[in-house]
Amino acid sequence: MVSQLISRCWSWVGEQASSKLQDALLAIISAGPVPRHVAFVMDGNRRYARSKKKMVKEGHSDGFLALKRVLAICFRLNVKCVSTYGFAIDNFKRSPEEVEALMDLIEEKLLEICQHGDLLEQYGVRLNIVGNTALFPERVRVAARKAEDISRHNDKSILNLCMPYASSDEMATAVQSAVNKGLAAEDDITVEDIDSQLMTTLGRSPPLDLLIRTSGVKRLSDFLLWQCCENTQLQFSPTYWPDFGLWDIVPMLLDYQRKAWASA
Template sequence: MEKRAGGITSHLFGGFCSLLRRCMFGVLSVGPVPNHIAFIMDGNRRYAKKRNMAEGDGHKAGFSALLSILRYCYELGVKYVSVYAFSIDNFKRRPKEVQSLMDLMREKIEEILEQESIVNEYGIRLHFIGNLQLLTEPVRVAMEKAMRVTAHNNQRVLLICIAYTSRDEMVHAVQESCKDKRNEVQASKVDKGSNGVIAKIDEDLKRNDIDTRAQHSGNDHQNENKDCCSSNSSSSVLTGVEGAGDNYREAKSTPCSGVVDRIEESSYKEDELPTIKLVDVEKNMYMSVAPDPDILIRTSGETRLSNFLLWQTSTCPLYSPAALWPEIGLWNLVWAVLNFQRHHSYLEKKKKQS
């Protein structure tokens, strides 16, 4: 009986907290609501050490904190949430710890795909961002499955950055941009190949009223009647040249010079290196599937970006609560959003200037 009463009390208290939270979010929604919030989930190991927990339990507590913060963000109206789950630099940790984290990640991916999970509750689409080829095959297969299963969701988006660093993302984007430009050049060579040049030559010849077939037949006739032509035709041609002067020579040279100019122009364009622009690089970023973050939150009081979203956070405010990641709560998110709203007009001006 006492246990049942405790359950009812807990249920009522949970309902009251949920109502209070929704009222608070209603007030926050009067101002600008961030479209994208990014998190650096720092402090899982320190949390476990602080509480004398077994190795790996800190990350399990961190996963529970992630589910709570996702619920808060989506209730507030935030569409995109990004989390820094595992850096490429983290592969330098002890192999046993790395393997434990990979196993935990695969387990949690399968867990969030269950029917009653938060993914299905809020219609979340999953993106795993980073150099996924560095991961073990079981983890990579689980991630690919999760992205495939949630591809139809469009209400909310969760981007999990794993095997990620911003520098690796930039190198990848430049490499892909170079590949794209190379493919464009090769396609251009096919489109403007020999057939294209010949078509342009024929067009020039027709424009100047030159019949190539008549020229060939005239050449054959001259070969058969060489002696006769040399006496009569030569004199008439020479007379024509002397009478027409430079205008004749210029007119007769126009078709050939036009062809030469087109060939030289074509050669120049083929040798010319294409320019890689800013839009090309941004298109090939891992994070191109989402807009730039409006807020970056790093727990544990650290203010370093640790090679996370360096490209995308040039005008993004950084909020760094002292709480370790498993300790992050509703009030941390509320203060971050209030700080964002207070500086929103200034940040929008900076974005337009950049």
């Protein structure tokens, strides 16, 4: 009994020391140039689950916990906007069982935001669901609308949950909208016209400064292709997304700052 108490005390001391170290580290980083808009390709949930001998659904669930952890880091650093690749349109090609499990998980987490939106309120975060939501089941669309509505009054930061999303789909939709507007006005369609119709632009997101992909895969997988075609730094981490955290992102932020200072 005494040994358990001592162990818990040491664990608490360790947590407090770690928390203070993290606070100090984030304070140092926030003193330098911080990216306004950071995007994450949250890759590796399934491989993480297999490596831990867990079910795939558990891997995705652990991935949501990692998202909450990373969002807190970004917003504590005063990152204006975070975009995450929550569910690709291409993911609908996975097994019906996995797709159904993901729909359940997405609905559950969106409703959780509606009931306990502490993170959004704490940092004044406006939530945008970016993607072709018509592809979602009705129950998920209802949850998405509710989650967006509760944060509409927030204006300090932006969280783009990109789902179901594909950059090619977003660009095709933007081009069609620009053409419709151009035909109505009898004007030529410009790059600026298309850019103004992108879902991220309509959601008031700033230009993309830093895109991070986890799990060691080095490709963009049809994510924010238009947004990252100019002046966006790309970073790739070997860590599976559910394990991704402060000590993975810090070197990337320091590298961002080094390059920002070099180009100033």
